[in-house]
Amino acid sequence: MRDLSQAVGQWKQWALWEGAAVGRSARRALGGPGPERDTAVQALKAAAAALIAWALAGWWWKAPMAMLAPWTAIFLVQSTVYRSLKSALQQFVVVVMGTLLAAGAGVLTGNAMLAMIIALPVAMLFGSYARFGTQGLNAPTAALFVLVYGTYSGFDILHRFLETLLGAAIGLAVNALVLPPVHSRSVRHLRSHLPEESAALLHTVADGLSDDGLTQEGAQTWHDRAWRLTDRVTELRTARSWSDESYRFNPGRKLRRSAPLPPAADWDFTWDRITHHIEAITRTLAESAGGSGRAALPDAAPAIVAELLRAAGDVCELDDTLEHSDPGEPGADESRRRRGRDRRAALQRAYTAQSELNSMFRERGDEYLDTFAAVTADTIRLLSDLSSIAGREPDDEAARDDAHGAAG
Incomplete structure (x- = not known):
């Protein structure tokens, strides 16, 4: 009884949790645009397409296999018009x-069971062809419809094709x-979130290096966050592909007021490169934490790296702000110019810190060559790509050339 009571309690808790989630x-x-509303709209569209198909095929046309029309219409209200x-x-x-397989087997054998033995394995093999995707299962399903209803005449087969075409046309049109x-x-x-998260991570690393120094635990945490940051780029690439597909063969996209064109892909x-540079920097810091000799950083290096990464985080943060400023706001142009100047000033601070790091690297010789060289090279690559999103190189040509010379 105790076990039963616990099971009932768990099921009750699950039901409450599921109900709250629903x-x-x-x-x-109901509250606004989002994945939940998109799902609800597509579900209602599929139901509407099925009702229209049934009204035409079953109620008005009185087709012998009218169910094929709404059945097809439901499955063709897909997530994109291209996919439909x-x-x-x-x-x-x-x-x-x-x-055709079922009709041929039925005519040949005259027995539904024998016809299934012949037609279904062939239909399953045909439907498993990769080019058909999930629609391949409709081959044996169509064969079953024919054999269960036992109608093999040319007139009945023609009706099935017409009903399928009717449902497909309605599903496509509705979608x-x-x-x-x-x-x-x-x-x-x-x-929006990629620059924001990049800035937050760079600021966290800079604060950690300034406050606590380079520790094994802290550096590993930074590297884990940077690794997840690169996953964001993978998600963005997938979302970009999904967005591009949704515009293919979509004659009604201009009817969607809430769906402006996505931003260009150059960004x-x-x-992608910036997040990999951040991941490389945190990996090098994690490898050097607690190390000695060639695996360590000079004592003064973490403070300089902290200043560099803090300024780089400011560049990322200001890039996010510039991307989302509303050009219709009063004084928007002046605000954008001011933030653009702030972003270039942050980049200038980063290059100044990079110049100090380069000077220290040259003075130290090969005592700290391995790790110090890796950090220096990684930060140079990071600043090079941040320069491209800032619109131009920093004003200090000497600092820039010094950094690029060290990279070479």
């Missing part, structure tokens, strides 16, 4: 093949013309 999702769907069109072609091919799905929100979201490549 409630939160429903509130978010691709799925429509795949589904029609596999339905035709499954229907393309009624709030056509456009997936650019994730691109803008990740594009992504620069930040």
Whole structure:
């Protein structure tokens, strides 16, 4: 009884948690744009497409296999119009093949069971072809419809093809013309958070080096965060691909007022390099923490690296601010110019610190060659890419040339 009571308590807790999650999702769907609302819209569109297909095929046309039309319409309200069109072609091919296989086996054997033994293995093998994707399972499903209903005449087969085409046309039309799905929100979201998270990590590393010095535990934590930061770029690349697909063959995208074009992809490549430079710097710091000799940094180096990374974090943070400033706000142009100057000033501070680091590297000779060289090279690469997002190189040509000369 005790075990039963515990099981009931766990199921009750799970049900409450699940109900609360559903409630939160429903509130978010009603509250504003987001993934929950997108899911709800697509679900309602699929239901509407099925109702329209049934009204035409079953109620008005009175087709013998009217269920094929709404069944096809539901599955063709996909997450993108391109995917709907691709799925429509795949589904029609596999339905035709499954229907013809079943009809041929039925005519040949005259027995539903024997026909299934012949048709279903072949239909399953045909549907497993990778080009058909998830639609491949419709081949044996179509074969089962034919064999269960036992109608093999040419008229019945033609009706099945027409009903499938009707459902496909309705599903495509509803998906393309009624709030056509456009997936650019994730691109803008990740594009906003990547500079913000990069700035936060660089500031954290700078504060840690200034306050506590280079410790094994702290450096490993920084490296773990930098590793997750590179995952953000992978997510952005996936979101970019998803966004591009949502615009393909989408005649109704201009009807979506809330779906502006996603930002250009050039920005992504620069930040891909920046996040990898940050990851390389934190990895080198983690390897050098607690080390000695060639695996260590000079005593004065962490303070200089901290100043460099703090300024680099300011550049990242100001890049995020500039990207999201509203040009329609009063005084927006002057505000952008001021923040642009601030960003270049931060980059200048970073290059000044880099010049100090280069000078220290040359003075130390090869005593700290391995780790010190790696940190110096990694920070030079970071500043080089940050210069590109700042719009131009820093004003101090000597500092810039000194840094680039050290990189060479």
